[in-house]
């Protein structure tokens with residue numbers, strides 16, 4: 001007798017991503033590509049927290065942890081600093097003391113060398129993941145002019161040349177050119193003529209970060225996913241069925257097979273009720289984006305002595321900086337922003353802001369060893385954490401999304417993610 005073949009349609013795996021920053025959206029995008037039914041939920045607007053007003057650099061070269069020798073000395077100095085780029089704002093909570101202790105332990109020469117090697121391995125393919133986003137139809141503003149590190153002092157330029165040698169030993173293959181004295185201003189006429197020089201990392205890139213988040217969100221929605229804004233997640237609870245329930249402020253209850261927590265610094269508080277400790281602190285930064293007059297930089301510039309980042313985006317220029325660890329306050333500190341702008345302009349020949357478009361603050365989710373925290377949450381099947389990218393969330397966003405999605409979709413553990421598990425703490 002003739003047999004009828006029935007195709008059993010498998011229900012798509014449902015995955016909810018908490019957080020529509022560059023990390024959550026990168027995960028959502030890759031999970032959609034792998035066929036998951038994705039819902040992204042954010043307490044605010046798409047990409048409006050740390051992923052908005054940052055410098056937008058995609059710079060594998062700079063992928064090194066801040067937990068480094070000298071961190072102890074700098075931490076104590078910063079208590080009294082008003083003009084320094086980095087400051088510490090201690091809390092009385094035990095979690096802050098725990099964070100600092102772990103950070104200092106991670107700052108030894110040996111630990112730093114290990115962490116740097118792991119981050120370099122992870123960041124090395126970053127540019128190819130950006131290429132792949134473009135090939136697969138995600139649209140965003142990307143610039144491929146490299147990154148120039150600009151120095152007021154010759155000794156700092158010499159020191160940085162030694163850093164290039166170290167990074168070469170770790171496998172950095174990008175081309176590097178050094179311009180001394182007036183040659184630096186020939187290379188980029190926005191740079192002041194009397195500075196010591198500039199070191200051009202020719203292969204690095206930058207993106208306008210707001211456009212990256214918008215591009216990813218649009219792609220997810222166009223491919224059947226949902227991106228829900230202005231609805232904070234209030235609870236993540238395990239159900240007896242083995243699934244998860246994500247509850248939001250508006251009373252929505254989303255049932256999911258997997259939950260990815262990519263909520264930046266607040267990931268800590270979201271996971272605390274499940275008994276999961278995530279050693280994360282906020283490192284507050286600030287930026288100004290403006291149209292101006294005079295010669296605008298043709299390249300993104302890392303203004304070395306003051307740790308200010310200068311990013312040209314079309315006609316606009318963004319100056320960003322400060323790393324205020326422990327500062328969880330969302331208000332704009334005008335004095336800190338004015339300092340960033342003043343110090344940034346001290347490297348530039350004649351560009352001056354005329355029309356300020358955006359003044360911004362954001363909190364880098366910074367782990368206790370300044371390495372990302374990526375992987376399944378131990379003892380909580382189907383719950384995955386992706387945060388702690390500190391100063392590198394844009395650089396590492398797409399590679400994080402791609403590798404995390406493979407793990408969430410049970411395509412096997414990803415070797416490059418091994419150094420970044422929560423269990424290391």
Ligand SMILES: Cc1cc2nc3c(=O)[nH]c(=O)nc-3n(C[C@H](O)[C@H](O)[C@H](O)COP(=O)(O)OP(=O)(O)OC[C@H]3O[C@@H](n4cnc5c(N)ncnc54)[C@H](O)[C@@H]3O)c2cc1C
Nearest residue numbers: 019021023043051054055056057233264285392393394395
């Ligand atoms: C001044 C400055 C300059 C920087 N420059 C660079 C750079 O050049 N290159 C680079 O690679 N990195 C840079 N960074 C770092 C980068 O901005 C961060 O690493 C990155 O944005 C972190 O992304 P994220 O998705 O983890 O966090 P976020 O962008 O903060 O996203 C987390 C999201 O979770 C949401 N959320 C929080 N709580 C809840 C909740 N309860 N329910 C629902 N949603 C919630 C938030 O609203 C937010 O949208 C810079 C940072 C600063 C501050």
